[in-house]
Amino acid sequence: MTAFDEAELDGLRRGLTAFCYQFLGSPFEAEDAVQDALERSWRARDSFDPAKGSLSTWCYRIARNVCLDRLREAPRRPLPRDLQDPGLEAGAPLVPALDVPWLLPAPTGWAAVSEVEGRAERREEVRFAVTAMLQYLSPAQRGAFVLRDVIGLSAAETAAVLEVSVASANSALQRARAAIAAGVERAHPPAPGAVEGYARAIERADVAALASLVADDLVFEMPPVPDWSIGVASYRAFMERLFSWRGVEWSTAPISTGGQPGFLLYRGVGEAREPHTVQLFDGDAGGAIGHVLVYQHPRLFALFEEAAGVR
Numbered sequence: 001m002t003a004f005d006e007a008e009l010d011g012l013r014r015g016l017t018a019f020c021y022q023f024l025g026s027p028f029e030a031e032d033a034v035q036d037a038l039e040r041s042w043r044a045r046d047s048f049d050p051a052k053g054s055l056s057t058w059c060y061r062i063a064r065n066v067c068l069d070r071l072r073e074a075p076r077r078p079l080p081r082d083l084q085d086p087g088l089e090a091g092a093p094l095v096p097a098l099d100v101p102w103l104l105p106a107p108t109g110w111a112a113v114s115e116v117e118g119r120a121e122r123r124e125e126v127r128f129a130v131t132a133m134l135q136y137l138s139p140a141q142r143g144a145f146v147l148r149d150v151i152g153l154s155a156a157e158t159a160a161v162l163e164v165s166v167a168s169a170n171s172a173l174q175r176a177r178a179a180i181a182a183g184v185e186r187a188h189p190p191a192p193g194a195v196e197g198y199a200r201a202i203e204r205a206d207v208a209a210l211a212s213l214v215a216d217d218l219v220f221e222m223p224p225v226p227d228w229s230i231g232v233a234s235y236r237a238f239m240e241r242l243f244s245w246r247g248v249e250w251s252t253a254p255i256s257t258g259g260q261p262g263f264l265l266y267r268g269v270g271e272a273r274e275p276h277t278v279q280l281f282d283g284d285a286g287g288a289i290g291h292v293l294v295y296q297h298p299r300l301f302a303l304f305e306e307a308a309g310v311r
Contacts, residue, residue: 024067025077107307191287205248
């Protein structure tokens with residue numbers, strides 16, 4: 001007799017999605033991995049023994065193995081600054097690197113299913129900067145951090161999923177926490193109102209106002225374009241070129257990823273507007289906008305639109 005039914009299995013879907021997203025760094029890869037894990041779990045249902053552990057622990061172990069298989073093809077999802085030196089030139093062709101498995105954000109709340117996950121996602125520790133840092137960790141460290149600090153499993157449950165001792169799981173967690181703390185120490189939320197001010201400025205195509213809101217050492221990235229820039233001068237030149245090329249009518253809708261603020265940028269206003277880009281922001285120590293991350297990705301744009309209830 002099967003120890004669980006399809007409804008019980010499907011009830012784990014969103015938690016597994018949160019796990020696979022943080023592990024793989026792409027909401028779409030995560031969805032595919034979860035579907036694969038659920039199908040494997042159902043086919044292997046007769047081998048599940050509730051006396052040896054919970055259904056959730058068993059399914060997370062299967063999901064972890066699915067993720068490990070996928071990591072063999074794409075061990076790390078980068079951002080442009082991970083691949084080359086800055087060199088974005090205003091007016092130069094923007095050539096996308098479509099063969100690169102870029103790191104992709106997911107909307108806040110997209111996969112949180114419990115109070116534990118909801119609280120965790122709102123904490124500094126799981127901002128998008130942390131998802132980026134996870135790409136540098138070993139699979140064991142990624143798994144330990146996500147299972148303990150995002151999903152909320154116990155040390156014993158985490159060890160069972162990772163198929164290691166509790167001591168080994170705790171050690172991997174401590175190494176992950178230390179690496180993440182060191183890697184994101186320069187990331188800060190923008191000052192209150194900074195992103196809203198940026199949105200209003202971009203809607204007016206006001207380059208001077210935009211430049212006044214960003215840090216002197218602003219990092220500006222636009223995956224899948226590998227070129228990126230540091231500094232206000234190159235950013236300002238790019239935005240002037242953008243408005244002269246694409247026009248001066250723009251509108252926005254607020255979004256967030258892991259609690260990190262952003263907006264959807266549309267070309268045009270009202271019913272005539274067209275999706276343009278997903279834009280995300282981090283601050284510097286003084287609260288100025290220190291990082292602008294822009295994605296021209298129709299599928300990602302639609303995911304954030306749906307999550308934000310836009311249209």
